[in-house]
Amino acid sequence: MLQSIYRLLIELTNGKWTSSILHKFAKSKSSKRIIPSFAKTYNINQEEMEKPIGEYESLHQFFIRNLKEGSRKIDQDPLSVVSPVDSVIEEVGQIEADHTITVKGKVYSISEMLGNDEAMARYEQGTYMIFYLSPSHYHQIHSPVAGEVVNQWTLGKKSHPVNKIGLKYGNYPLSKNYRKITEIKHAAGMTAVIKVGAMFVNSIETTHCGEKLEKGEQMAYFTFGSTVVLLFEKDSIDLLPEITPPYHIKYGEKIGTLNGQV
Numbered sequence: 121m122l123q124s125i126y127r128l129l130i131e132l133t134n135g136k137w138t139s140s141i142l143h144k145f146a147k148s149k150s151s152k153r154i155i156p157s158f159a160k161t162y163n164i165n166q167e168e169m170e171k172p173i174g175e176y177e178s179l180h181q182f183f184i185r186n187l188k189e190g191s192r193k194i195d196q197d198p199l200s201v202v203s204p205v206d207s208v209i210e211e212v213g214q215i216e217a218d219h220t221i222t223v224k225g226k227v228y229s230i231s232e233m234l235g236n237d238e239a240m241a242r243y244e245q246g247t248y249m250i251f252y253l254s255p256s257h258y259h260q261i262h263s264p265v266a267g268e269v270v271n272q273w274t275l276g277k278k279s280h281p282v283n284k285i286g287l288k289y290g291n292y293p294l295s296k297n298y299r300k301i302t303e304i305k306h307a308a309g310m311t312a313v314i315k316v317g318a319m320f321v322n323s324i325e326t327t328h329c330g331e332k333l334e335k336g337e338q339m340a341y342f343t344f345g346s347t348v349v350l351l352f353e354k355d356s357i358d359l360l361p362e363i364t365p366p367y368h369i370k371y372g373e374k375i376g377t378l379n380g381q382v
Contacts, residue, residue: 146179152176158179169186183255186260196375199377200376209367211249214247233314236271242298242309247354249359250347251348262337263336268305272301272303273300308378310353312349313350315342323348360374
């Protein structure tokens with residue numbers, strides 16, 4: 121019963137007023153009372169949390185929690201690419217010559233997703249990966265590669281659900297939702313990290329400042345469940361063959377190798 125209620129509130133609600141009320145409640149001290157039931161419902165591993173559950177003053181604080189140092193290991197191969205988030209990899213594939221990708225049977229335009237023709241051209245026939253974060257996941261976002269931040273921009277206004285149902289039946293959430301895009305120049309070319317909001321407008325908070333990113337360095341965090349899309353230039357990455365969606369992964373774990381020189 122509790123899980124059904126949380127799913128209704130956190131994954132599916134998208135009305136302007138209901139979203140606003142829920143967002144306000146999640147940041148209130150009153151929401152602290154439901155943190156234990158939330159943690160139990162989503163089977164959250166409390167052993168890896170930075171602090172005891174009773175020290176979080178709101179559901180929002182709990183949701184964007186940090187992990188204990190050493191809870192995740194960043195793959196140290198200089199050419200490795202790592203998962204930017206704890207998540208389920210829902211789709212992996214090649215970007216078509218007409219700049220489209222297919223996710224849950226729906227065709228998405230990379231041009232619309234990026235809103236930038238110059239960036240779009242870079243990823244023609246490249247590789248894409250879709251990482252879905254449920255409410256049970258740790259919601260900080262980390263860089264998949266070491267490199268230089270060369271472009272950042274924001275698109276979209278309203279956000280729709282990005283769970284499996286939303287991706288299959290929704291109004292093209294990956295290319296219409298509120299989203300923040302970061303392009304990183306690395307040893308083998310360029311990578312776009314597309315952080316797609318769910319439910320709430322402005323549900324993505326940037327935490328990184330500066331032009332350089334280390335692999336595994338924190339970039340941003342989500343408020344409630346959402347999705348990260350990675351785009352890689354053609355022939356710039358060799359993905360691990362064992363990654364067959366749906367594939368559960370934690371941030372810092374290797375997803376592939378760059379075809380370049382360090």
